[in-house]
Amino acid sequence: MSFLLAQGMTGGYGSVDILHDCTIAVEKGEIAVIVGPNGAGKSTAMKAVFGMLNIHTGNVFLDGEDITKLSPQDRVAKGMAFVPQTNNVFPSMSVEQNLEMGAFLRRDDINKTIEEVYSLFPILGDKRKQNAGELSGGQRQQVAVGRALMTQPKLLMLDEPTAGVSPIVMDELFDLIIDIARTGLSILMVEQNARQALNIADKGYVLVQGRNRFTDTGQALMNDPEVRKSFLGG
Numbered sequence: 486m487s488f489l490l491a492q493g494m495t496g497g498y499g500s501v502d503i504l505h506d507c508t509i510a511v512e513k514g515e516i517a518v519i520v521g522p523n524g525a526g527k528s529t530a531m532k533a534v535f536g537m538l539n540i541h542t543g544n545v546f547l548d549g550e551d552i553t554k555l556s557p558q559d560r561v562a563k564g565m566a567f568v569p570q571t572n573n574v575f576p577s578m579s580v581e582q583n584l585e586m587g588a589f590l591r592r593d594d595i596n597k598t599i600e601e602v603y604s605l606f607p608i609l610g611d612k613r614k615q616n617a618g619e620l621s622g623g624q625r626q627q628v629a630v631g632r633a634l635m636t637q638p639k640l641l642m643l644d645e646p647t648a649g650v651s652p653i654v655m656d657e658l659f660d661l662i663i664d665i666a667r668t669g670l671s672i673l674m675v676e677q678n679a680r681q682a683l684n685i686a687d688k689g690y691v692l693v694q695g696r697n698r699f700t701d702t703g704q705a706l707m708n709d710p711e712v713r714k715s716f717l718g719g
C-alpha cells in the first residue's frame with residue numbers, strides 16, 4: 486500500500502458533492518502533484534485528505550493505518566502537515582512565533598527543529614524577529630512551509646505554495662521542495678504552475694470536476710498530447 490492512500494473519496498460541502506470517487510496516493514519520499522482547472526476540487530481534495538471535510542465514501546490510509554475518522558489534529562499527530570492555500574501564516578506574529586505555533590502539539594524541545602528550518606530557509610533566520618505580515622510573498626510561503634515542518638511530519642501537503650510569487654521565487658521554492666523530499670518526506674502539492682510542477686513531480690494527478698482525469702508520472706503527463714493541449718497550454 487502507498488504511504489498515503491486516499492481512496493475513492495466522494496464528498497463535499499453540505500449536501501453537494503464536489504469530489505467523485507477521487508483517489509490520490511503518494512509513496513515515501515515522493516513528490517505528487519495535483520493539477521487541474523480552477524474549481525476542479527483540488528483544494529477540496531487536500532482538505533478531505535487532511536480531515537477538514539467529511540467524505541461519505543472512501544478511506545484515507547497513512548502508513549497502512551486507516552485514519553478516515555480522525556480529526557485534523559489527530560492526523561497531525563500521525564505525521565501529516567498541511568499548508569492551506571490562503572491565510573497560512575499569522576501576520577501579526579513574528580517569524581519565530583509562527584514557527585513556535587506550528588509546534589503546539591509537541592511537548593519536547595523544539596529549538597533544534599527551529600534551527601533546521603532556518604538552515605533550510607536562511608532568510609527566515611535573518612528575519613526571525615520580524616512580523617510575518619511584513620515579509621514578501623515568497624518569504625511568507627517559506628514561513629508557512631517552515632511552520633508545517635515544525636511538527637516533523639512524514640507527509641507535507643502544500644496547496645499552491647507558489648501562488649503569487651515571481652518565476653524566480655517559484656523556482657527557488659520548487660528547489661526547496663525537492664530538498665525536503667530528499668530528506669525522506671512525502672510531498673503532496675496542488676499547483677497552478679502545472680508544467681513546472683509536473684517537471685519535478687514523481688507522480689501527477691489531473692483532476693477535473695472532482696474526478697481523476699489523468700494519473701501518471703510527471704514526465705508521462707507532460708508528454709501526453711491531450712494533457713498538454715487541455716491543461717498545459719499546448
Ligand SMILES: Nc1ncnc2c1ncn2[C@@H]1O[C@H](COP(=O)(O)OP(=O)(O)OP(=O)(O)O)[C@@H](O)[C@H]1O
Pocket residue numbers: 498503521522523524525526527528529530570
Ligand atoms: N467552503 C465551501 N463551501 C461550499 N462550496 C465550496 C467551498 N469551498 C469550495 N467550494 C466549491 O467547491 C468547488 C471546488 O473548489 P476548490 O476550492 O476545491 O477548487 P480548486 O480546484 O482548489 O480551485 P482553484 O484552482 O481556484 O484553487 C467549487 O465549485 C467551489 O465553489
Ligand SMILES: [Mg+2]
Pocket residue numbers: 527528529570644
Ligand atoms: Mg484551490
